[in-house]
Amino acid sequence: MDRLLLFPEPFPDESLYSLAVRYHRLVANDSYRRTSHELFGTYSRTCGSVLPCCLRALSQRLDGQYSVTELAEARTLLPLYKPFLSGKVYESTVRCMQSTQGTGLKMSLGMTASGLLKFSSFRCCEACIQHDADEYGVPYWHRIHMAAGVCICPHHDNVLLRAIFPEDADWRCMLLPGESNSTPVLSESSSGAASAVAKMQFWGLSDPQSACGLVRNDFLRWRLTDMGMIHGGRLREQAIRSYVERRFRHSTQEEEFQTVTLDSEWVMRLLRRRRRIIQPFRYYFLCWLLETNADDLRKYEHRTLHQKCSRNFLVKPLYIPASTAETTKFRQAFKIDGNEKCHDRTGYFWLYHHDRDWLKSYVKSHPVIRRERVSVDxxxxxxxxxxxxxxxxxxxxxxxxxxxxxxxxxxxxxxxxxxxxxxxxxxxxxxxxxxxxxxxTEHDYQIRKVYWAIRVFSLSEHYAVSVIMRFSGIRVRRISESEIAILFLTQQGCEDL
Ligand SMILES: [Zn+2]
Incomplete structure (x- = not known):
């Protein structure tokens, strides 16, 4: 096994693939095959993946400068998934990533079944390219831009660009951001939902310990309780469904978001934990549906930690006071919403929790004039x-x-x-x-069918009854032979006329 004589210094949030590309350039290799053999000792087919394998070989070639865990946690998207994996699954995932056998890895994390893989692409941000070129001398691939559901740069709020590798080549062409053609992943210039989800995912990726605490302390359940959508410890399914379905309308419907804005089934499955592994994108999108953002997640985790440190083991975290800007925003949204039912208006649950006095006085002073119902005659x-x-x-x-x-x-x-x-x-x-x-009745229907067959197929009374039944499409006879005879007479009578 050859030790690597040089290896690029990783930049903040740089992916393993990006490091491999920069190494490829540094040693002036002529093919990915050669680079892969030098880095991983084999031809790795997962180097361009968000969860690459062969990490043990790379760690050994770097003489232990970075352990397998360090590589997995700092250069791949594994930390994003960590809060949603049991200790056992997490360890087996790391074992899989350190080996050369990555088969079934994405399947075991539910990525294949989620249907999100078809949207995966190499994504970059124009402002990040500029910033990285100025700051580090070269643009590089950021891990967070590759995560499912990240369509907006969490640092610059720009819509990400999807790289189109030349002549239908794939990532093996070893290009860096900005070196190939690209197309925006969203047709909209901005999206509040996509931006909030990207920021929350970036927080989860950068601080997996806090994200683990968030999931362990059941943030979503706390939030639903806060919004009055849990009653007597049970989920108010109808209220949750109608609430999130209304929120879908405020989200982009493009790319990965089209899979989560179709119906609310996945929301109920996620809340009931019927799926063994939750996809980070779905989790953070649900956080957005429940009107929370990355700051709320940070505050929640901080409060929970504070409570535990002060030996106050209350499960429910302390009330988080709202800022004036937030209060103004929700008051405005509530006023503008023309829905007759005040419970269904935007921001009702938030105001109920954070600004109840104002809500009560506003509703009292603005009685809804209900349309007179037209009585039905x-x-x-x-x-x-x-x-x-x-x-x-x-x-x-x-x-x-x-x-x-x-x-x-x-x-x-x-x-x-x-x-x-x-x-x-x-x-x-x-x-x-x-x-x-x-x-x-079946009897009357058979009479009509026999009469029809007599006319259409010009049947005569000399035919056997079974033949007449077959022409009429009747299996079990409900009419008598005398009735059939009357039908023939009726038909003859009509012809004579
Ligand atoms: Zn950016």
Missing amino acids: WSDRDVSLSSELVSAHIEIMTEMGKPIKITKSALFRKVSNHYGFLRNRQKFPKSIEILKTLLE
């Missing part, structure tokens, strides 16, 4: 529905082609409110009575 609807049912019956009976059985479904399909009136059966007595008279 049910008897009139009953009359029109019954005539619709009769018309539907006539329409089905006069339709060309093979007869359709007159069932409830067949009739309901043709009336304007379809099945709606069944929910208020007691309000449609006349329609219900008429419906009973319109429905067709």
Whole structure:
């Protein structure tokens, strides 16, 4: 095993892949294969991954300058996942990353199943490129820009650029940010949700210990309690769902965000911990949905730590006072929201907790003028529905082609409110009575089918009954032979006319 004679000094938040690229340039290698063999002693297929493997070989080649754990925690995205992994899973992940076998790593962390991998790309920020070039002499790939759900630079609030490697090459072309074409990952110039989520993820990545404490102390449950969405220790599912679904409308719907703004199912699964491993992006996005930001996470963790240090082992952290700017922002949002139900207005839960006196006085002094409800004339609807049912019956009976059985479904399909009136059966007595008279028995339906077959296939009474049944599409006969004979006579009578 050869010791590396030189290796670049890592820059803040620089990814392992970025270090490999800079090493590649430093020793003027002509291919990734050569660089990989020098760094990892093998051809590594995971060097460009957010969770690369072969770390033991690299640590050994660096003569222990950086241990495997140091490499994993400072140069990969593993710390972002740490709060959501059990000790056992975390250790096995590090073991996997130090070996040359990375197969199944992303699957074991739930990344494959999350559907977020398809959005992964090499992302960079224009302002970071400029800053890094000025400060360090060279731009480099930042770990945080590669995390799922980070579409905005947490340092500069710029929309990130997705690198397009030349001629469909992949990361093995060993380029640094700004050296290839790129395209913005979001069409919007900014997004409050994406920016807040990026900042929270950066906090989680930079301070995994505090993030672990946040998850361990069940920040989300505390927040929901704070917002009045937990009653008697139970989640108020309906309130949570309608609240987060309203918040979806304020979020970007592009890139990874389209997977979390479709429905609220994943929110309930996450809160009930039905999924073994939570994806950091989903966790921090839910924090945003619950109107918290990176500062709130920091304050919460600080308070919790303070309580423990002062031997006050209360599970619930202390009340966090709100700033004047925040209070003004939420008051304004509440005033602007025109929703009739004050509980559904933006910022209601926040104001209830932080600014209850103002909320009470505002609601009292601004009574909602509810729109007068238009009373429904049910008897009139009953009359029109019954005539619709009769018309539907006539329409089905006069339709060309093979007869359709007159069932409830067949009739309901043709009336304007379809099945709606069944929910208020007691309000449609006349329609219900008429419906009973319109429905067709199997016997009557078979008579129509046989009559139709006689006409269409020009059958004669000399045919066997079984043949007539087959032409009519009848398996179990409900009509008698005499009735069939009458049908033939009727048909003949019509022809004679
Ligand atoms: Zn930046």
